[in-house]
Amino acid sequence: MEVSKKNNVAKIGIVTVSDRASAGVYEDLSGKAIINTLNDYLISKWTEVYEVIPDEQDVIEKTIINMVDKENCCLVITTGGTGPAKRDVTPEATEAVCDRMMPGFGELMRAESLKFVPTAILSRQTAGLRNNSLVLNLPGKPKSIRECLDAVFPAIPYCIDLMDGPYLDCDTEVIQPFRPKKK
Structure with a gap:
């Protein structure tokens, strides 16, 4: 790994997809849960690009595109809009703007969530790649956010490396990222 890569400040997009939070009906706790979790995990410098938007597919697509293409986020994490309700369209928006999908992330998050609630099978979270960025869909509940990130985050730093x-760089007392050993 080049020294310059280790000194770069990572930009991470956090997108809360919620009609009510975007309208100010209630405070966005889910986006804050992502930020708090990333602060627990990461010891390298990072900055957030944070948006709270309604459950509208075109708005979700434009937000992800902006975060990747204009803001240069290496990682975009969404929360909300992954269930079976008609307005839950975050996975469709993610698939529409990504070049390739990474279904293993969703599979692992559902498997982890099933340890806590039988309704985890209703969740449609997924992940995909757009240009040189990973886009990850999380459920909307703060407790589920931490459970899902604890499960999948060990693979994320290496994905970003690739x-x-x-x-x-992570606090290995909190989260253990996996990177293959160099020969």
């Missing part, structure tokens, strides 16, 4: 993104 796309020539900034080096995400």
